[in-house]
Amino acid sequence: MSEKSRTKKIVDDTISAALGVIPDEPGAADPSFDAPVSGHDTGLADYYIVGAEIGDTKAKTDLPVEQIWSQRKFDAKLVNPANRRKLTVIIVGTGLAGGAAAASLGEAGYNVLNFCYQDTPRRAHSIAAQGGINAAKNYRNDNDSTYRLFYDTVKGGDYRARETNVYRLAEVSANIIDQCVAQGVPFAREYGGLLDTRSFGGVQVQRTFYARGQTGQQLLIGAYQQLERQVKAGTVKMFPRHEMMELIVSDGRARGIVSRDMVTGAVEPHVADVVVLATGGYGNVFFLSTNAMGCNVTAGWRAHRKGAYFGNPCYTQIHPTCIPVHGESQSKLTLMSESLRNDGRIWVPKRAEDCDKEPTAIAEEDRDYYLERIYPAFGNLVPRDIASRQAKNMCDEGRGVGPLVKELDDQGNVKMVRRGVYLDFADAIKRLGEDKVRASYGNLFDMYAQITGENPYKVPMRIYPAVHYTMGGVWVDYDLMTSIPGLYVAGEANFSDHGANRLGASALMQGLADGYFVLPNTINDYLADATKHGGIKLDDPAVVEAVADVQGRIDKLLAINGTRTVDSFHKELGRIMWEYCGMERTEEGLKLAISKIRALREEFWTNVKVTGVNEDFNQTLERAGRVADFMELGELMCVDALHRRESCGGHFRAESQTEDGEALRHDDQFLYVAAWEFAGTGAKPILHKEPLVYKAIELKQRSYK
Amino acid sequence: MNVTLRIWRQANASAKGQMVTYQVQDVSKDMSFLEMLDMLNEQLSVSGEEPVAFDHDCREGICGMCGVVINGLAHGGAQTTTCQLHMRHFEDGAVIDIEPWRAGSFPVIKDLVVDRTAFDRIIQAGGFISSNTGSAPDAHAAPVGKLQADRAFDAATCIGCGACVAACPNGSAMLFTSAKITHLAMLPQGQPERYLRVKSMVAQHDEEGFGGCTNIGECAAVCPKQIPLDVISQLNRDLIASLFKKDGK
Amino acid sequence: MAITGLILIGFLLIHMYGNLKAFSGADAYNHYAEWLKTEVLYPLIPKGQFIWIFRAFMLAAIVLHIGAAWHLTKRAHAARSTKYVAKKTIQQTYESRMMRWGGVILAALLVFHLAQFTVQAIHFGFKPGAGAYEMVVAEFQMFPMVLLYAVWVGVVCIHIRHGFWSAFATLGANTSAKAREVLNALAWVVAVLLFVGFMAMPVAVLAGVIK
Structure with missing residues (x-):
């Protein structure tokens, strides 16, 4: 057994012990995979392998939930x-x-x-x-x-x-x-x-x-x-x-x-x-x-x-309340606190042809306060994912507001869409007075005015969802x-x-x-035994190897000297992720995304241009290292999104929705945490499921209607 | 719009720097100042030149990481952070000078990036309330009047960007130091260490090599969080009072 | 800096008030001058002694003031060893920018002033040993002297315009934006009052109102 594989074996064994993994099949392919027992695995064998189930072993779940933490604190070993x-x-x-x-x-x-x-x-x-x-x-x-x-x-x-x-x-x-x-x-x-x-x-x-x-x-x-x-x-x-x-x-x-x-x-x-x-x-x-x-x-x-x-x-x-994108040079999105939804009312014009009008020129009866309409109990305070998806729906319907932004559809055709909905404080200002509104939200309004050049006390703000x-x-x-x-x-x-x-x-x-x-x-529970594990010296093979790996990766990035900048790769990765692994995900889209990411990653490692040297303050090199890791993560995100063929929380799968377009969970198949194990660069990741058990709380389908 | 940039380029702390001229074309007025610099850096990267190093992180005006002197004024003089300055503030064809913060206590690391760890050391000297984790009384144990709380908050909004030092003709960090002093001095929790704190922090401020305050007010005029100049007077009052207090040692 | 500055401002206010005695005629003025030199606090302390205590006190204030300024200036220069290529200001007033050079100019002219009227080492238009009233009248009948005096008092008042507010700010009186306005307004009042007060007598002499 080589030094490396021996270490790997030890890692595996220790992990298994720590997790209470069923030791027979850690990391092994799920034997039932070729003859799937549940529908959601169909056709995804190319993307991942199912490993053993795992679970948390530290919390004493046989105790009432309110006693578990006290008990854990008591049970945890102490350090003098x-x-x-x-x-x-x-x-x-x-x-x-x-x-x-x-x-x-x-x-x-x-x-x-x-x-x-x-x-x-x-x-x-x-x-x-x-x-x-x-x-x-x-x-x-x-x-x-x-x-x-x-x-x-x-x-x-x-x-x-x-x-x-x-x-x-x-x-x-x-x-x-x-x-x-x-x-x-x-x-x-x-x-x-x-x-x-x-x-x-x-x-x-x-x-x-x-x-x-x-x-x-x-x-x-x-x-x-x-x-x-x-x-x-x-x-x-x-x-x-x-x-x-x-x-x-x-x-x-x-x-x-x-x-x-x-x-x-x-x-x-x-x-x-x-x-x-x-x-x-x-x-x-x-x-x-x-x-x-x-x-x-x-x-x-x-x-x-x-x-x-x-x-x-x-x-x-x-996050539903961000300032919309201004153009292609945008480097980041700015969030405005969700607290704005406490007093602001969200709306779009009822008719698409009103969308280019000044908002103040649109009559009350021509406005669609869609969150209040669809979710009368919670109105503008529905959870983030619902508020976000509805904003996207409104814009997809052609009722968005703000500047027209260039977008590519799945076939790569250019289309122009308005990506924004109004967040209106006119009622709040009438009810509370401008001073009260300023006291609660002043700095957010200032921030909005600063970025957009518009006065939110006079015209409604424009908002759009952004990854948060x-x-x-x-x-x-x-x-x-x-x-x-x-x-x-x-x-x-x-x-x-x-x-x-x-x-x-x-x-x-x-x-x-x-x-x-x-x-x-x-x-402290772990550290109490630390002395037993002994110290580790800087010349330990594991240390030397880790340093060499890092140095090797840096040298490789600097040596490629290709033609594309780090940011251009990052932007392209971002577009793929937003398009296919954003607010709404589909099997087809995710599979496309994975292939696109793989191709992009390959190009990155052969064509990226990293200027300068390592022995310097080199921000390009810093970003290059981060983008390299994002590429690998992005693929895993897509695989995870692909395998979870249900809609839950921030994850909305178009294949899993109710008749009226609400997210549909599948507790029978997906009531678990997907814990992914890395199986090697380019190798299929291994899925370990941690079943979720609700004892203190009754499992319900979420409804904010 | 098109702009001409004259940017301070300095390879490292010990190198000699100089202003270098660059042209950036097709800048949108909705871009932030840093996005305009991103554009320049993309251009430079493509042509194989070393991009301009500048500090930035949150790009929403709160982390305090970004900050350059633009046309002779810290953060461009717009009482905002550099990341929140937008190109609509500039004319088409403008010539824009960009320099790092200049202070002996903020040595240049590279180009527009400076070392501001002196601020951390000022906080280490006493800019805290000693309260161990887990030992706190109930949050309502000590009510704080709204006016006091608001004044504490106004001072606490300091983001530690260093614009005050950059703008001060004396290179003083008094606005930074006194914002922290005022924040903690206004709260009942800050009282036990109040006078010791002001002495230690001012001593550290001076030891770091920052200049003294001569009440010119340039600091408050560029402060992106609009910390008022009166916090400095609050520091002075506490410093004078500390001479007569036993707990000021 | 603040305390010594305020002491010096206080001195100037009294000095100005004393100068205005010239309008009451030679006797009143000379008597006042004599009283200052010999009789203040008499018989608590022997005749002629107070003036020396007072001079020592003023000298100490001046020396400390200059010392503090020197120290601050040195620190400021050390705190920014590399200058900006382009530098603008927003808030800085002309008065505050003039503090250092203004201080040097006014100190130089102070030496000239003392050399003339106190030590009488330099004397234009009057003989050494002349009475106080005779001295100032002879002096300010010369237009260049009035002009020089005006420049000097002007520099002093510009110095005080920032110095007055700054001293109170340093002592902790700038408690709010309102307080800052009040202090700055007061600084203007004091500066203008001193200028008018100090210039009234020389101008009157030049115009022949005081002879």
């Missing part, structure tokens, strides 16, 4: 405070999850190495979240409770989230608000001095805490300040402008990372007792998204390639540990809490829950 500083924790990412975890673990006494690609940890993209953060505080006396937040989150996620994780999220949500207030986060307050709350997309209680339109920034700065406090205290060492390029796995355990210093180009290994990835979502696979330009999947993808399963990659949230959040991510168990022992994933980077769709104001909650309250209480 005196031993903590001998243990090194690598945390990649400094957003709400990473920053909070680094600060908390530093505070607990561990030796923390914290990495981020930005120039300072305060810039992680959590900062851009506007709307708010949910917490089951019931300060409004409106029947809110931990259970209700749990229920809403599972329901909002279209029953595709793991019950135990979600309950814990709801349980610790109240502590988050306490923690943040203690840190000096300036939440909005009422005149009486108490915290103000508002209701947010998809729920009927007012449990969303906010800080004007920049809740994310205020929460992140809170975490950042705690992080800097630990840097000063010497427990955390920061590595800004460092990008994680590879995970180091030795004897089946995550033992460190290889980073690239983005200023000098130095490729360096860092070893530790445990590695945490808190690297955010991968929405930038679509090129145009509300993510920051630098957001990428490299950390998670590298871990996936080393054995971490990737959960539900196709679950993408398309990825519910999918690296598969983790209840402890947030991946299928690689010693590798944890927190925040948006993991798949755990939002199922197929995330509720508004829940991303901040999950990031901080993972960072402040979950990881610091679960990671």
Whole structure:
């Protein structure tokens, strides 16, 4: 047995042990595949292999759901405070999850190495979240409770989230608000001095805490300040402008990372007792998204390639309230907080011929407030996926507004479509007055005016859906540990809490829950045995090999010297993903997308042009590495979307809808998490199903009518 | 529209920089300033030249990563971040000078990219409330009057972009430092460390080599988050008060 | 900087008030001058001593003020060693831009002023040992001297226009946008008052109202 395959065997065995996988057939092709037992597998044998079922083994699911977290905290092994500083924790990412975890673990006494690609940890993209953060505080006396937040989150996620994780999220949500207030986060307050709350997309209680339109920034700065406090205290060492390029796995355990210093180009290994990835979502696979330009999947993808399963990659949230695309040079999309839907009314003209008129010139009776019409109970506050898809439907019908945008249809023909719907505050301004509206939404209105050059107090805003959040991510168990022992994933980077769709104001909650309250209480269970695993030296073969891999990949990118720029590849990948793996997916489209991505990837590795050298501040090289990983991820997303022949949450399969065009779930076939195992470059990925069991909650078909 | 750009190119921290002229054609007025730079970089990449390095990330005006001096004014003088500046602010045929933030405490890394870690060290000196995870009392334990909360918030909107330093004739980072001081000083949770905080942060500010404030107000005039100049007075008041407080040590 | 600056402004206000005594005639003016030199705080302290304590105090304020300015200037230069190729400003006033060079000019002319009227090392139109009233009348009957004085007082007032507001801002009084407006308005009032107050007497002498 060669060194490499021996390592692989150990990885497999350790993973199997950690996951409780049925050991007979890990990674083996599903024998029933050629004679499919269920319809959805038909004809997809070319795309993936079905492996063994997996499950979480850390949560004691025989207990009532409200006792599971307490029990887990009690059962988790502890690390003696005196031993903590001998243990090194690598945390990649400094957003709400990473920053909070680094600060908390530093505070607990561990030796923390914290990495981020930005120039300072305060810039992680959590900062851009506007709307708010949910917490089951019931300060409004409106029947809110931990259970209700749990229920809403599972329901909002279209029953595709793991019950135990979600309950814990709801349980610790109240502590988050306490923690943040203690840190000096300036939440909005009422005149009486108490915290103000508002209701947010998809729920009927007012449990969303906010800080004007920049809740994310205020929460992140809170975490950042705690992080800097630990840097000063010497427990955390920061590595800004460092990008994680590879995970180091030795004897089946995550033992460190290889980073690239983005200023000098130095490729360096860092070893530790445990590695945490808190690297955010991968929405930038679509090129145009509300993510920051630098957001990428490299950390998670590298871990996936080393054995971490990737959960539900196709679950993408398309956010309904973004500023529409202005033209082909668009580099990113700007989200406006969904809170706008609280007071704004969404409409399009009833008649297509009115679409080029000034909105104020369209009479009330000629406007179609389509969300209020179709969903009278929730109106403009329907969940994001519904609001997004209906906006697309309106535009597809030819009733969109705004400038005509060039698009290609499936046959490659050019067509001109208006991609936008109105979000109108005229009623709210009449009812509340302009000052009140300005107080609640002023900065969002300013932002809109800044970008479009239009005054939203006078004319309705134009909005259109854009890729915003990825519910999918690296598969983790209840402890947030991946299928690689010693590798944890927190925040948006993991798949755990939002199922197929995330509720508004829940991303901040999950990031901080993972960072402040979950990881610091679960990671100790692994670290308690860390001394048994022994240290790892920088000359360990696994370390040397990982560094060589990274160096090899960089050298290869620089050596191609082709004719196409990195961005042109990224844009093309994005177009494919948006067209075929966006708001509406079909088997035909996804198969086409996969073949297109494969061809594009091939071209990338032979024709990309990366200027400059490695030993420099080289942004083109940085992007090239990220796009290379996005190409692989994009294919897996399409495979996942292809295999899940049902509509759920953010994933809408045209083949699975009700007569009136609503999403149709198939709980009989798809009540599971799809955890994908990497089987080698170009090899078919292996699907491990984690069945979803709902004990505390009754499984229902979602209805917002 | 077409524009002529004169951009500061500097290979690395120790190299000598200079302004280099480029032409960019067919710029749309709806493009953001950074999208216009993207266009230039695509052109440069295709022709095999090294693209212009500039910092940017969220491109929605909140992360604080982007920032260049445009025609002599930080972020173009539009009280917004560079990423939120749009080409409709420029005339067709405009000549646009683009330079990095210039301050001794913000050394140039490459082209338009500077090192702003001095800000992190100022925060490390005391820009926080020491509150350990899990030890917080209920969020409603200490009510905060709306006016106080709003003033704290206004100061807390600072995104740490560094425009204040870039614009200040003295190269002072007082607006940044005092925004943090004011944010935390307005809240009841910030009181126990209030006077120690102001002393340590000002000391660190000076140690980083930033200049002193002479109340000119150029900082607030370019601040993308419109942090008011009065936060500096708040810092001064706290600093003076700290001389008479035991907890200011 | 702020405290010493405000001390100097306070001194100027009193000095200006004293100068206006010239309008009350030679006796009143000379008596005032004599009183300043010998009798202030007498008999609490011996005759003629207060003036020396006061001079030492003023000198200390000036030295500290200049020292602080020197220090700030040095720091500012160090904080921006590489200059901008193109630099514009939005907020900066002419007065605030003139603080450093204005300070140097006014200090130089202060030396000239003291050399003339206090030490009487330089004397135009009057003999050493002349009385205070005689001295100023002789001096300001010369148009160039009035002009030079006007320039100097102008520089001082421009310095004070920014300095007054800035001093209060440094001491923490700029609590809001409103406070800033008030302080800036007050700074204008003080600057204009000082200019008018200091120029009234020389102009009157030149015009022959005071002889």
